[in-house]
Amino acid sequence: xxxxTPGKLKNLLFAIFRYAFIIGLIFTVxxxxxxxxxxxxxxxxxxxxxxILFMPKHFSVDSFIQAADSMDYWTTFLRTVFIxxxxxxxxxxxxxxxxxxxxxxxxxLKKVITGMIILTFLVPPSLISLxxxxxxxxxxxxxxxxxxxxxxxxxxxxxxTANGLKSGLFVFLLMQYFRNMPRVLDEAAxxxxxxxxxxxxxxxxxxxxxxxxxxxxFTFVWQWTDTYYTSMFFNEYTVMSTALNRIASxxxxxxxxxxxxxxxxxxxxxxxxxxxxxxxIVIYIFCNKTFVQSVENSGIVG
Amino acid sequence: xxxxxxxxxxxxTKKKIFAYILLLPFVCxxxxxxxxxxxxxxxxxxxxxxxxxxxxxxxxxxxxxYYQALFVNTDFRSELAASIRQLVVNVPLIMFFSLFIATxxxxxxxxxxxxxxxxFLPVIISTGILLQIENSDYxxxxxxxxxxxxxxxxxxxxxxxETSMGLKDLLLSLNMPDKLVGYISQVxxxxxxxxxxxxxxxxxxxxxxxxxxxxxxxxxAIEGATAWEDFWKIxxxxxxxxxxxxxxxTIVDTFMSANNTLVTFINNIATGQTMDYGxxxxxxxxxxxxxxxxxxxxxxxxxxxxxxxxxxx
Numbered sequence: 001x002x003x004x005t006p007g008k009l010k011n012l013l014f015a016i017f018r019y020a021f022i023i024g025l026i027f028t029v030x031x032x033x034x035x036x037x038x039x040x041x042x043x044x045x046x047x048x049x050x051x052i053l054f055m056p057k058h059f060s061v062d063s064f065i066q067a068a069d070s071m072d073y074w075t076t077f078l079r080t081v082f083i084x085x086x087x088x089x090x091x092x093x094x095x096x097x098x099x100x101x102x103x104x105x106x107x108x109l110k111k112v113i114t115g116m117i118i119l120t121f122l123v124p125p126s127l128i129s130l131x132x133x134x135x136x137x138x139x140x141x142x143x144x145x146x147x148x149x150x151x152x153x154x155x156x157x158x159x160x161t162a163n164g165l166k167s168g169l170f171v172f173l174l175m176q177y178f179r180n181m182p183r184v185l186d187e188a189a190x191x192x193x194x195x196x197x198x199x200x201x202x203x204x205x206x207x208x209x210x211x212x213x214x215x216x217x218f219t220f221v222w223q224w225t226d227t228y229y230t231s232m233f234f235n236e237y238t239v240m241s242t243a244l245n246r247i248a249s250x251x252x253x254x255x256x257x258x259x260x261x262x263x264x265x266x267x268x269x270x271x272x273x274x275x276x277x278x279x280x281i282v283i284y285i286f287c288n289k290t291f292v293q294s295v296e297n298s299g300i301v302g
Numbered sequence: 303x304x305x306x307x308x309x310x311x312x313x314x315t316k317k318k319i320f321a322y323i324l325l326l327p328f329v330c331x332x333x334x335x336x337x338x339x340x341x342x343x344x345x346x347x348x349x350x351x352x353x354x355x356x357x358x359x360x361x362x363x364x365x366x367x368y369y370q371a372l373f374v375n376t377d378f379r380s381e382l383a384a385s386i387r388q389l390v391v392n393v394p395l396i397m398f399f400s401l402f403i404a405t406x407x408x409x410x411x412x413x414x415x416x417x418x419x420x421x422f423l424p425v426i427i428s429t430g431i432l433l434q435i436e437n438s439d440y441x442x443x444x445x446x447x448x449x450x451x452x453x454x455x456x457x458x459x460x461x462x463x464e465t466s467m468g469l470k471d472l473l474l475s476l477n478m479p480d481k482l483v484g485y486i487s488q489v490x491x492x493x494x495x496x497x498x499x500x501x502x503x504x505x506x507x508x509x510x511x512x513x514x515x516x517x518x519x520x521x522x523a524i525e526g527a528t529a530w531e532d533f534w535k536i537x538x539x540x541x542x543x544x545x546x547x548x549x550x551x552t553i554v555d556t557f558m559s560a561n562n563t564l565v566t567f568i569n570n571i572a573t574g575q576t577m578d579y580g581x582x583x584x585x586x587x588x589x590x591x592x593x594x595x596x597x598x599x600x601x602x603x604x605x606x607x608x609x610x611x612x613x614x615x
Contacts (some may be wrong), residue, residue, distance in 0.1 A: 018406055022406065022417050025417075026417065029424060030420070032436055032494075033427070068498055069528035094328060098324065098325060100324060105317050105318065107317075107321045108318075113329070120332070120335065123336075124565070124593060127343055127590050128336065129467045130339075130572055131342035131346070132339045135334070135335065157331070157335070161327045161328055161335065162328045162331060163328070163335045163336055179543065183591050187451070192306040197320075200324075201447055209597060222430070225427075225432055226430045226431075227614065244431055245434075260320075273435050280427060281426075284423065284426050288422070291422060291426070292505055295506055
């Protein structure tokens with residue numbers, strides 16, 4: 001027979017408390033998503049049935065089909081994947097080069113540049129949104145004025161210059177990473193006659209592969225859900241986030257003449273956000289280690 | 303090796319030039335997409351702007367827009383106060399909560415990794431448009447309750463509101479001070495926001511905790527210290543730099559989050575019916591100054607108040 005000592009009892013109680021609490025937390029995080037799924041599966045009749053509290057009585061995938069139609073899903077999906085992937089690649093390149101330069105070299109303006117990066121992180125985006133809009137509305141290339149609104153170029157330019165969404169954060173992460181990379185390899189390569197470009201491409205970048213993948217994934221995901229840039233720059237040019245934002249009005253336009261209830265539109269938003277977030281969930285399932293570990297690494301480096 | 307033909311540039315000069323070349327894209331972008339917009343926005347905030355045809359006509363107003371934002375437009379002040387109140391309530395909460403969860407998840411147990419992955423999930427899916435929808439959508443927010451209310455002529459109040467009220471009454475009947483009760487009920491209402499904003503902080507704090515050398519705890523165990531003493535005398539000082547970083551991150555994140563009503567309010571001034579760019583820019587600037595002051599205050603509190611312990615290296 002197992003003897004129950006006060007110490008064991010304490011541990012057992014603590015374990016029970018911990019699991020109860022953690023299950024509660026997980027439930028709180030997942031419940032809204034679960035709720036969206038459940039709402040989306042309701043048939044039209046279920047929507048106005050007040051006896052339904054959670055699970056639908058008649059399962060129906062209509063709302064998903066309607067949401068996909070309203071968002072023009074596949075076209076928008078492919079376009080957004082393309083843009084987000086490009087943004088990610090550009091962002092990786094820009095952030096890595098900036099961070100590498102600051103972390104590895106000594107030059108007179110180093111403090112100023114670091115200050116500039118901190119500033120881009122601290123200034124609220126709403127402060128510069130309007131002038132940014134006018135900048136892209138009449139973009140000046142060597143005296144020629146073109147409008148870059150409704151074109152993905154505007155977004156790409158921001159990412160290519162590390163002035164995009166949360167760029168400062170990524171530059172900082174990478175900077176810490178490069179700072180902690182052993183200098184022995186660089187020095188050895190230098191002695192062997194490698195030039196700066198060779199050291200960068202043959203030693204530094206391969207070593208920072210994990211961090212670069214992280215920056216890519218975060219940029220991809222955050223650009224996917226972003227409405228700050230997309231609603232500012234894109235009007236006709238539809239990406240996933242703007243399509244989801246306008247799902248109610250596009251559904252109404254597709255079904256002109258019929259009476260659409262308020263509740264139906266709300267259900268459509270739920271179904272829309274499910275198919276909107278599904279690709280991100282798939283990415284997260286496969287890459288959650290990369291996401292979580294990158295933050296961990298930054299913690300250890302400090 | 304070429305002998306007798308000296309390199310035109312020394313190695314250190316070459317390195318400096320190389321560093322500048324790598325920084326070139328960022329600096330160009332900074333000037334074009336950050337510095338110039340900031341200066342322009344300050345210029346806008348000092349002007350009244352009218353559209354005459356396709357051209358914008360500026361008329362210089364000095365600091366009138368600022369005056370109007372602070373003393374004439376009553377909504378702005380209350381929105382600003384609400385935003386700051388939310389910050390004051392939420393930031394300490396998020397920090398305490400993250401620290402608490404980090405304590406729970408620090409020790410190895412079955413399902414630990416899974417918990418971490420789930421708690422980090424909001425960083426991925428509670429951003430941007432999804433956060434906006436979660437905050438504004440009718441079905442998601444009120445659930446089935448409100449629908450049945452609407453069907454039964456809206457007689458009953460919504461369920462979440464009711465529980466919160468019940469607790470409030472209970473606490474008030476226990477003679478607790480009004481302010482404390484108000485704070486507690488705000489905490490409960492904010493719990494989901496706190497939970498979804500803590501993903502990065504939790505993971506960061508756990509990592510910081512894990513990086514504390516075990517020898518410190520071994521030494522304290524030999525001296526006969528309790529777990530409680532370990533926590534305050536070893537853990538907290540050792541992870542204090544990360545607590546500081548997390549706090550700064552939390553403040554910035556709260557200020558820029560997509561569900562910040564003040565940002566929406568300011569944007570509406572610029573894009574809504576009024577189309578008052580000048581006023582909107584002035585409000586943004588006031589907001590920015592307050593963000594900066596908050597960060598400065600927190601920085602002073604942590605660094606001057608000796609709340610951060612930096613190890614000698």
